[in-house]
Amino acid sequence: MAEGYTLRQWLDEKRGRVKFLADQLQKHYSWVSQIANGNRKAPLDTAIKISELTGNAVSVESIAKAYKNKSSLPN
DSSP states (O other), rough: OOOOBHHHHHHHOOOOOOOOHHHHHTSSSHHHHHHTTTSSOOOOOHHHHHHHHTSSSSSSSHHHHHHHHTTTSOO
């Protein structure tokens, strides 16, 4: 797996990953999708755990950047 994945890319690569992360984080799958799509900011501890659960394929920085990029777009 290449480095530099976004969470969305990682989730889309293999079926069942949204459910896997949601189960591991004890959250609803839509919550995970909102973070992946940049619609919700992940708390730092959650971003760290997501990075660990993805085998560090998704960095904490890329999770934070997805939210920043989405939130900086005009309405």
